[in-house]
Amino acid sequence: MVEDLSPARPRPALAVPGTEDFDRPSSARVYDFLLGGTSHGAVDRELGREMVKAVPLVVEIARENRSFLRRVVTFLARAGVDQFLDLGSGIPTMGNTHEIARRVLPHARVAYVDVDPVAVAHGELLLGDCPGVSVSWADLRDPEQVLATSAVTDVLDPSRPVAVLLCSVLQHVADADDPASVVAGYLERAVPGSALAVSHLSGDDARVDVGSLRALSLAYPGGGVTPRSASELATIVDGVRLVDPGLVYAAQWRPEPPRPGRSVGEPCCGHRAAVGFVG
Ligand SMILES: C[S@@+](CC[C@H](N)C(=O)[O-])C[C@H]1O[C@@H](n2cnc3c(N)ncnc32)[C@H](O)[C@@H]1O
Numbered sequence: 300m301v302e303d304l305s306p307a308r309p310r311p312a313l314a315v316p317g318t319e320d321f322d323r324p325s326s327a328r329v330y331d332f333l334l335g336g337t338s339h340g341a342v343d344r345e346l347g348r349e350m351v352k353a354v355p356l357v358v359e360i361a362r363e364n365r366s367f368l369r370r371v372v373t374f375l376a377r378a379g380v381d382q383f384l385d386l387g388s389g390i391p392t393m394g395n396t397h398e399i400a401r402r403v404l405p406h407a408r409v410a411y412v413d414v415d416p417v418a419v420a421h422g423e424l425l426l427g428d429c430p431g432v433s434v435s436w437a438d439l440r441d442p443e444q445v446l447a448t449s450a451v452t453d454v455l456d457p458s459r460p461v462a463v464l465l466c467s468v469l470q471h472v473a474d475a476d477d478p479a480s481v482v483a484g485y486l487e488r489a490v491p492g493s494a495l496a497v498s499h500l501s502g503d504d505a506r507v508d509v510g511s512l513r514a515l516s517l518a519y520p521g522g523g524v525t526p527r528s529a530s531e532l533a534t535i536v537d538g539v540r541l542v543d544p545g546l547v548y549a550a551q552w553r554p555e556p557p558r559p560g561r562s563v564g565e566p567c568c569g570h571r572a573a574v575g576f577v578g
Pocket residue numbers: 326327328330364365368386387388389390412413414415418437438439440465466467468471472521
């Protein structure tokens with residue numbers, strides 16, 4: 300049983316007027332399709348299939364990112380971090396951040412944030428009245444506003460360390476919106492001992508046709524993705540002390556040992572990832 304430390308709060312609206320554009324595919328729903336979920340529409344499936352055709356590795360890339368998220372949350376919870384701000388959290392699927400963290404720390408608290416109303420609505424449905432966990436509709440590009448959102452302040456105590464998770468989302472932040480300064484906006488409000496975990500679509504991996512992924516993703520209402528090189532990602536995570544193995548492909552970040560009888564396959568590609576601590 301998890302102790303309820305959260306004050307009573309009004310339920311946030313399920314969707315923000317004007318954001319429900321179901322005629323266009325969304326990143327959250329296409330990603331759900333690639334992961335084998337059920338929360339997507341015909342336009343999302345259509346784009347997802349085009350992505351698979353253009354870049355057959357895209358399903359493996361999505362799975363490896365999700366697997367990185369699971370490993371990093373477990374790692375951070377084992378390190379004693381019990382508060383998580385999951386930015387661009389997506390449509391809930393198998394192994395959500397609060398479920399993973401609470402396997403290690405049953406009192407862990409998680410604030411999910413996403414700009415997609417379907418992701419937020421599904422989060423609300425899944426969570427119900429789950430104490431110590433919230434989901435809010437917000438745009439992560441505005442750290443001040445996100446951190447002032449009542450669903451976030453109800454759940455997270457900023458005077459204690461918080462893990463900021465940015466998994467497979469910063470490629471949705473264009474260069475014009477300066478992803479490094481967005482990340483810095485969260486880190487400068489985080490106390491020492493806080494953590495940052497980033498995974499990001501690589502822009503310099505010959506094994507993945509990121510040009511095609513970028514072109515296809517132009518169908519998203521927020522615009523196409525911006526894959527980034529290892530050196531660009533190094534700048535984004537510059538504000539934290541990286542833990543081993545540093546900035547690597549997501550599949551190479553503290554991989555789990557293979558199951559007995561299974562050989563280790565060629566690590567896939569697509570996302571680079573890094574984890575570090577503030578202070
Ligand atoms: C590829 S999914 C990643 C989901 C999850 N973080 C994971 O790693 O499994 C990207 C998510 O980021 C969300 N997103 C994109 N831009 C965003 C923004 N500016 N603010 C908040 N969420 C955003 C999308 O709606 C989508 O749910």
